[in-house]
Amino acid sequence: xxxxxxxxxxxxxxxxxxxxxxxxxxxxxxxxxxxxxxxxxxxxxxxxxxxxxxxxxxxxxxxxxxxxxxxxxxxxxxxxxxxxxxxxxxxxxxxxxxxxxxxxxxxxxxxxxxxxxxxxxxxxxxxxxxxxxxxxxxxxxxxxxxxxxxxxxxxxxxxxxxxxxxxxxxxxxxxxxxxxxxxxxxxxxxxxxxxxxxxxxxxxxxxxxxxxxxxxxxxxxxxxxxxxxxxxxxxxxxxxxxxxxxxxxxxxxxxxxxxxxxxxxxxxxxxxxxxxxxxxxxxxxxxxxxxxxxxxxxxxxxxxxxxxxxxxxxxxxxxxxxxxxxxxxxxxxxxxxxxxxxxxxxxxxxxxxxxxxxxxxxxxxxxxxxxxxxxxxxxxxxxxxxxxxxxxxxxxxxxxxxxxxxxxxxxxxxxxxxxxxxxxxxxxxxxxxxxxxxxxxxxxxxxxxxxxxxxxxxxxxxxx
Numbered sequence: 001x002x003x004x005x006x007x008x009x010x011x012x013x014x015x016x017x018x019x020x021x022x023x024x025x026x027x028x029x030x031x032x033x034x035x036x037x038x039x040x041x042x043x044x045x046x047x048x049x050x051x052x053x054x055x056x057x058x059x060x061x062x063x064x065x066x067x068x069x070x071x072x073x074x075x076x077x078x079x080x081x082x083x084x085x086x087x088x089x090x091x092x093x094x095x096x097x098x099x100x101x102x103x104x105x106x107x108x109x110x111x112x113x114x115x116x117x118x119x120x121x122x123x124x125x126x127x128x129x130x131x132x133x134x135x136x137x138x139x140x141x142x143x144x145x146x147x148x149x150x151x152x153x154x155x156x157x158x159x160x161x162x163x164x165x166x167x168x169x170x171x172x173x174x175x176x177x178x179x180x181x182x183x184x185x186x187x188x189x190x191x192x193x194x195x196x197x198x199x200x201x202x203x204x205x206x207x208x209x210x211x212x213x214x215x216x217x218x219x220x221x222x223x224x225x226x227x228x229x230x231x232x233x234x235x236x237x238x239x240x241x242x243x244x245x246x247x248x249x250x251x252x253x254x255x256x257x258x259x260x261x262x263x264x265x266x267x268x269x270x271x272x273x274x275x276x277x278x279x280x281x282x283x284x285x286x287x288x289x290x291x292x293x294x295x296x297x298x299x300x301x302x303x304x305x306x307x308x309x310x311x312x313x314x315x316x317x318x319x320x321x322x323x324x325x326x327x328x329x330x331x332x333x334x335x336x337x338x339x340x341x342x343x344x345x346x347x348x349x350x351x352x353x354x355x356x357x358x359x360x361x362x363x364x365x366x367x368x369x370x371x372x373x374x375x376x377x378x379x380x381x382x383x384x385x386x387x388x389x390x391x392x393x394x395x396x397x398x399x400x401x402x403x404x405x406x407x408x409x410x411x412x413x414x415x416x417x418x419x420x421x422x423x424x425x426x427x428x429x430x431x432x433x434x435x436x437x438x439x440x441x442x443x444x445x446x447x448x449x450x451x452x453x454x455x456x457x458x459x460x461x462x463x464x
Contacts, residue, residue, distance in 0.1 A: 011260075014253045021246045028239040032231055035105075042225045049221070058103040058229065059189075063114075063220045066094040066204070072214045078121065078167065079160075087210035090121070093217070097178075097203040101189040103229060108188040110227035112178040112203070114220055116170040121208040124148060124165055127184040128203070131177040132157055136169045144179065167208070175223070178203055188230065274321075277372060281328050288335050292342040295331075298415055303327035305411035305452075306404075308460055312451040313407070326379040327408050333363030333380055360384055360393050375404060383408040386443045406445040410436075410452055413443070418463050429463050 044061070047054035052064040065071050071094055078087045097114075101107045116122075122132070124147050131144040137158045145155060147166055159168045170176075180186035180201055190197030209218060233239045285299045306327035310320045334342060337359050341352050348356065363380025370376050382396065382405030389397030401409075417427045417435060427435070436453065440446040455461045 011253070011256055014249055014256065018246060018249045018253070021242050021249060025233075025239060025242045025246070028236050028242070029233050032233050032236070036228060036230045038228070040227055040229065042227070044221055044223045056225075058101070058105075058227075059107060059225075060098075060100045060102055061112075061225065062096075062098040062100075064096060065217055066096045072216070074214065075164075075208055078162075078208070078210070090208040090210040091212045091214055091216050092123070092206060092208045094204060094206050095218075095220070097205075098200060099189070099203070099225075100192075100200040102192050104191050104193045104235070105229040105231040106188045106191055106197075108228045108230045110180065110187060110189070110225060112223065112225050113175055114178070114223040115175045116172055117219055117222065118172050118209065120170055120218065121210075122147070122168040122170050122176065123206040123208055125176075125178070125203070125205040127186055128181040129179050130205075131179060132168060132170075133175045133177075134158060134168065134170060135174055136171050164206075176205075178205075273372075277325070281325060284332065285328060288332060291335065291337075291339050294343065294421055295419075298419065299328050299331055301415045301419075302330060302408065302411045305414060305461060306407050308455055309407045309411060309448060309451050312455060313403075313448070322373060322375075323404055323407065325373050326376050326404055327411065329363070329367060329376055330379040330383045330408050330412065331359065331363070332366055333359035333361065335366075336362040357384070357392050375402070378402045378404050379408045381405070383412055385409065387445050388442045391443075401445075403445075406448055410444050410448045414452065414461075414463070432463055 040058070042056045042058070044054050047056050047061070049055075052062050054061040054063075073092045075090045075092045077085050077089060079085050097112065099110070099112070122130075126148050129144055129146040131142065134141045134157050141157050143155065143157050145157070145166075147168075155166060155168075157168055159166050161167070180203075185198045186201040186203075188197075189201060190199045192199055207218060209216060282300070289296045289299065303324045307320050307324040310323040311317075315323065337355060341348065341355055344352070360381050360383070364377045367377035367380055381393070382401055385391035385394065385396045385401045385405060386409075387398060387401070387406070389395055414432070414436070417432045420426050433453070433456075436444065436449050440449045452461070456463060
């Protein structure tokens with residue numbers, strides 16, 4: 001016996017998996033967007049410092065004089081615009097700031113704020129520009145200037161200009177914010193692992209410190225770098241894995257759809273074939289019933305009862321349909337029985353009864369080579385076997401009788417009792433129920449009878 005089982009819809013499973021995958025990819029994308037938009041800062045005092053080098057999680061920063069002590073020079077006294085000496089001799093130094101990206105992401109939109117540790121004069125910077133925060137006049141002044149192109153800038157800061165360019169005095173705590181130049185490839189800084197683009201920026205600026213010797217070096221150790229990290233979803237292994245999974249799921253879904261189209265075509269063909277088989281069988285049944293008009297509709301009713309019993313016993317829909325066709329043909333052997341015997345109104349003689357019994361053998365012979373419906377001959381051959389072994393034609397008993405035949409036996413007997421025949425009228429409901437119950441385990445399979453009684457009680461099978 002094949003029982004029906006409920007299975008998950010494969011389309012639904014694949015579609016749900018695709019939605020989960022797409023949601024996962026969207027989460028990756030949103031995470032990367034948040035990662036890229038987050039403003040980060042690195043404070044020099046929090047870094048791991050080794051000499052002139054400050055090491056952070058995403059980059060390294062080095063601040064030192066260019067050329068060491070030998071790179072410094074002495075500058076003549078500094079005078080204001082009125083010729084008044086502001087300071088005596090001062091030491092000039094070029095400082096270089098090297099920023100190197102050590103992360104696995106691109107550094108973008110970075111700026112360096114560097115605080116002045118002492119009083120000095122800021123003279124020049126190259127490549128980028130500076131936003132200078134100055135308090136030497138008592139009032140905070142802020143201006144973004146390009147000290148290398150000062151003639152094009154109206155400087156509002158306190159300053160004076162000599163042959164070296166603008167001289168901007170800075171008090172301790174004043175600062176400048178270096179804004180890198182994209183034209184000079186100072187921004188963005190490529191990932192250290194990508195090997196695609198420049199991973200560092202080299203900043204240069206000049207200071208003059210009054211009243212110091214040539215070997216003097218200003219210690220810049222207070223400042224902050226503000227920056228963004230930029231990553232791509234393609235840098236996330238999980239995103240790539242999800243994309244591959246989505247591609248696989250799409251391929252599977254397409255395969256399911258193509259397969260379903262083919263299956264639907266086959267089902268239509270099978271449906272058409274089944275219709276031809278059913279029409280052929282019913283046409284043949286009409287020939288049989290034409291010999292005995294009193295049993296008209298008997299085969300189809302038995303087939304309907306058998307189908308309902310099979311469903312009640314737990315057979316699949318496909319098996320129920322197969323049992324329906326087998327039950328339709330259970331009396332096909334009667335086409336070989338003479339009309340005089342089939343329509344005889346009085347009791348049959350022993351010889352006539354033996355002729356009637358032979359319709360099971362004839363039916364088996366007629367259907368044995370019918371391969372389109374598996375086991376179609378079993379109903380014709382065994383539907384008159386009894387559960388107690390006293391039936392015909394072989395005397396099989398109990399479970400040795402094919403269950404299909406045991407089902408048809410009960411359905412056949414019910415319709416015989418519930419129909420008018422040439423030798424008697426239909427039996428009452430009470431008599432039919434009593435016959436069914438009294439013959440459980442004798443003529444009928446008890447389990448099949450119990451199923452039939454349930455179908456009668458719930459109104460699916462109607463008897464007088």
